[in-house]
Amino acid sequence: MYAHFVTGVTAGKLFWPRSHTDLDVWFTILVCQDYGEGIVAGGDFAFASVGNILKCKHGDVLIYNPTFHHGTTEFKLYAGDEDSGRIFYAFFMKKEVLHASFLSKSLQERVGVQPLELV
Amino acid sequence: MARITCVIFANTNDDTQTGDKIPTGYDIEFVLGGRLSNLARCDLTYTTATAEGFVDATDNFGGHLLRHQMTASVENMREVVADEPATELEIVVADKSLKKVRCRKSELTSGAVKKHCASKTSNKNESNRTGECSGLRPSGKRSCHPCSELLLKSEFSKTQWKKPRDGQMYCINCHGKIASMGPMGRVLKNSHSLSSGIVDGRQHLVHGNIRWDRAIRSSSSDREIADKLLAEFKTSFDITKATVTSIKKLGKNEESYVRFQLMQNVEDHGPISEGSMTDFLTTVRTQRVHHIPFQHHPEQSGSWPINTFTDSPSMSTGTRLKFRCKVSESQYISSFPEGRIVHHVRGTVLKNNDDMIIGARCYTLNQQVLNEMKLVYDEIEKHRPFLTRGNAVANVCANFAVTGLKQDNNTKLLMTHVPRSKDASDAYQEMQMRSKLRGIFVKNIYPLVQKEFGWLFDPITEWVNRGK
Numbered sequence: 209m210y211a212h213f214v215t216g217v218t219a220g221k222l223f224w225p226r227s228h229t230d231l232d233v234w235f236t237i238l239v240c241q242d243y244g245e246g247i248v249a250g251g252d253f254a255f256a257s258v259g260n261i262l263k264c265k266h267g268d269v270l271i272y273n274p275t276f277h278h279g280t281t282e283f284k285l286y287a288g289d290e291d292s293g294r295i296f297y298a299f300f301m302k303k304e305v306l307h308a309s310f311l312s313k314s315l316q317e318r319v320g321v322q323p324l325e326l327v
Numbered sequence: 328m329a330r331i332t333c334v335i336f337a338n339t340n341d342d343t344q345t346g347d348k349i350p351t352g353y354d355i356e357f358v359l360g361g362r363l364s365n366l367a368r369c370d371l372t373y374t375t376a377t378a379e380g381f382v383d384a385t386d387n388f389g390g391h392l393l394r395h396q397m398t399a400s401v402e403n404m405r406e407v408v409a410d411e412p413a414t415e416l417e418i419v420v421a422d423k424s425l426k427k428v429r430c431r432k433s434e435l436t437s438g439a440v441k442k443h444c445a446s447k448t449s450n451k452n453e454s455n456r457t458g459e460c461s462g463l464r465p466s467g468k469r470s471c472h473p474c475s476e477l478l479l480k481s482e483f484s485k486t487q488w489k490k491p492r493d494g495q496m497y498c499i500n501c502h503g504k505i506a507s508m509g510p511m512g513r514v515l516k517n518s519h520s521l522s523s524g525i526v527d528g529r530q531h532l533v534h535g536n537i538r539w540d541r542a543i544r545s546s547s548s549d550r551e552i553a554d555k556l557l558a559e560f561k562t563s564f565d566i567t568k569a570t571v572t573s574i575k576k577l578g579k580n581e582e583s584y585v586r587f588q589l590m591q592n593v594e595d596h597g598p599i600s601e602g603s604m605t606d607f608l609t610t611v612r613t614q615r616v617h618h619i620p621f622q623h624h625p626e627q628s629g630s631w632p633i634n635t636f637t638d639s640p641s642m643s644t645g646t647r648l649k650f651r652c653k654v655s656e657s658q659y660i661s662s663f664p665e666g667r668i669v670h671h672v673r674g675t676v677l678k679n680n681d682d683m684i685i686g687a688r689c690y691t692l693n694q695q696v697l698n699e700m701k702l703v704y705d706e707i708e709k710h711r712p713f714l715t716r717g718n719a720v721a722n723v724c725a726n727f728a729v730t731g732l733k734q735d736n737n738t739k740l741l742m743t744h745v746p747r748s749k750d751a752s753d754a755y756q757e758m759q760m761r762s763k764l765r766g767i768f769v770k771n772i773y774p775l776v777q778k779e780f781g782w783l784f785d786p787i788t789e790w791v792n793r794g795k
Contacts, residue, residue, distance in 0.1 A: 211765045212773055212788045216731030216744070218714065219707050222646060224639070225722035226607045226658060234566055234787050235684070237776055241341025241697050241704075246640075248351055249643070250611040254663055256604050259596030260677050261663060262688050263670035269775055270760040271783070272686035275567050276679075280464050281663060282609035288633070292569065292644060293725060295704055299768055301787075306560065308734035310553035315545045 215305035217296045220283045222283050227256045230274035233306060237299040242266040244292030249284040266293075274300065394685055425662040471498040545740065546553075579789070580781030587779045589686065590674035594666065603661035607723070611641050615662040625652035625721045639723055649713065652721035672781060689779045696771045703764050710757035732762050 210216060213234055230236070238253065246266060253270060254261045256277040262270055272278055286292050348615075392493065469488070470479040472495035480488055482498045490496055492691070530539055575584060598604060603619045621638040636650065638642035638660070652658075669675050670688070677685045692700075707728045714729045717721065735742045743761070775785060 210731040211768045213784065214731070214768065216729060216733065217764060217768075218727065218729045220728075221334065221704075221708075223722060223724040223727055224607065224641065224642065224647075225720050225724075226382060227718075228719045230497050230720075232566070233561065234564060234647075235780075235783060237772065239692065239700070239772060241700055243701055244602050246763040247640075250471075252610065253686065254608045255677055256608065258679050258685050259599050259667055260593055260686075261610065261668045262364050262675060262677065262686055263668050265691070267691040268688055268692070269684060269690055269692060269772065270688045271684075271780055273566060273684060276685050277604050278686070279608060280441075282611050282639060282641060283609065283645075284641040287644045290441075290633070290646045293708050296330075297553075297704075298403040299747050299772070302589060302733075303557070303732045307464065307553055307557045307787075308739055309543050309732070310556040311549055311739055312402055313329040314549040314552040314556075315543065315740065318546070318549060319543055319789055320638065 211299075213301050214299045215302045215309075216300060218300070220280075220298075222251075222285070222293045223280060223296055224282055225256065225279045227277045227279040228298065229277055230299050231276040231303050232321040233303045235271050236274045236301075238266045238270040238272065239299075240266065240270070241295045241297070242293070243295065244322050245289065245310050246285055247283050247285055248291060252281050253282050254279055275321040279313045283304040304327045336494065370687075379742070392571050415683060417533065435724040461559070469496055471501055472496055472758060518783045560790070563790065569684075571678070571684060572785070574783055576782065577782075577786040580777070581787040583777060583779055583781035583785075585655065588783065589673035590689075590779065591669075591674045592676050592678060593669050594663070595677075599661070599664060602777045603659075605719075606659045606661040608663050609660060610665075610668065612662060616660055618659045618661050621650075621658045621660065623650055624655040625650045625658060636723070642723065646725050649722055649727075650711075650721075650723045651715045652718050653715055654718040654721075657716065658721050689782070690775045692771065692775065695707060698768060699763070703760055706760035708758060712761065730757075 214237075240253075242265075252261045252264045253272070255272070256279075258276075261281065263272070280296060283294065389652050403506070468479055469483070471482070472475055476498070478498050483496060484499060484502070487496050487498070488501070530537055532538075564785075600617070606618060607621075623636070623638055630647065630649045630651075631643065632647050633645070634643055636648045638650070639648070642648060674687065676687045679685055707730060708726055714727050716727075730744050732741055733744055736738070773784075
């Protein structure tokens with residue numbers, strides 16, 4: 209694993225996706241970070257399946273079930289200020305990576321540690 | 328493919344530690360599993376020969392070697408987020424692109440490639456056999472792989488000069504330098520031969536020759552074991568059925584559960600209108616919108632300078648944007664119902680009517696950690712420039728990057744996300760960034776989450792650790 213149960217991390221700068229679900233196998237941890245002056249409004253985390261939005265502020269740590277529809281909401285930014293905005297970091301556990309981890313482990317146990325062939 | 332790793336035998340619990348030289352050891356970690364010296368994985372951090380001083384960083388020589396190591400795999404040529412396994416077509420395309428590099432001025436069509444880059448039957452021709460494209464390079468010269476110089480036959484040993492065109496030639500001078508590096512030099516030189524292209528243990532057409540990739544393939548028994556373990560995991564931790572009650576029954580971290588109960592619960596309002604479930608959602612428009620189509624389609628080349636992306640004026644006014652997806656098809660936007668934005672000082676929990684946690688906001692990170700994360704993010708942007716996701720996750724953004732582990736598209740084995748930069752020295756920085764982000768998560772983020780959601784995450788962390 210990358211760290212504990214986490215297999216990977218995405219970092220989205222002003223990331224506004226369509227509401228979606230992910231093929232993850234456990235809860236995702238999300239960190240919200242503003243840079244510069246941050247944002248004017250929006251940029252929260254919406255859950256379409258329960259009709260609620262978690263308000264996000266600088267430094268907030270969220271968790272969510274990735275198998276339910278989720279996504280950030282549209283951002284309202286300061287005009288002409290490219291140095292201000294919001295980043296979301298998602299620490300997730302992906303099914304296919306977990307399987308790859310098991311497969312690599314079983315292969316390694318079968319064939320052992322392979323030496324480099326030096327000519 | 329292999330990576331050099333090092334272990335520091337002191338202060339190993341501090342990922343951000345820098346300073347005086349302390350005792351270190353080195354290992355080589357193979358992408359397909361295993362380590363040469365078998366040092367404990369948790370102690371290792373990725374490094375490069377250049378960073379460790381085995382190769383002179385100011386010398387083009389060593390960096391060049393590493394750069395070629397990185398591009399040896401077709402994996403690096405393809406977008407790492409591609410969901411589909413490589414097709415034969417992709418393999419052929421990759422091979423052609425390699426040929427174009429070798430016949431760089433030709434801009435050849437496939438027919439011309441065949442003509443200039445000899446098949447076995449035309450190997451009798453000296454210029455073809457030695458990899459030259461007649462008329463395109465100075466006659467009688469060939470390129471040395473490490474120093475990239477076009478050199479005369481006299482600059483190469485007889486053995487090197489006789490190498491086939493897809494072999495990497497070393498001039499006498501470079502050969503001497505590598506020999507003087509000792510074992511590290513031999514690793515640098517020979518690790519190229521682990522794969523001439525795609526790493527999957529199968530047969531491939533490489534520069535007109537059929538070659539077996541030397542990667543070790545997983546067997547059906549390996550896959551059975553992996554499938555069984557994944558099934559066991561999903562039985563124990565089925566996220567699609569994980570209710571508060573069922574997870575609490577696992578009995579981990581009772582203290583955190585007490586804190587969790589102090590958080591504010593918010594009622595389930597039910598799903599928003601069916602047509603809007605997979606739309607882009609907004610709360611910042613003065614006029615409510617319902618399932619209106621975007622004017623633009625998210626094409627891979629879709630990027631808009633400031634104030635030009637009319638589908639989101641409130642974002643476009645602030646920054647340049649990308650609107651990307653692997654498929655170019657209509658996307659829609661809907662306003663979220665009003666009065667649904669929640670925030671509570673003690674934290675907020677969103678549960679559905681089936682007692683499942685949908686989302687929650689817990690503690691807030693301190694500013695120092697956030698400052699470090701921003702620095703790490705800046706490094707991510709440099710080395711992982713952009714990630715395009717599938718249609719289900721079409722998105723508008725300033726940037727989107729990924730790091731950590733992934734499944735290799737061909738072998739289905741575990742591997743790391745690799746830096747996309749062409750500069751070998753970036754690999755070291757990218758690996759350090761990865762290590763630091765991991766350190767920030769382990770030391771600062773996860774402990775914070777554990778306080779209120781240890782009962783939710785500790786069981787799974789324990790299960791994963793037991794498997795090690």
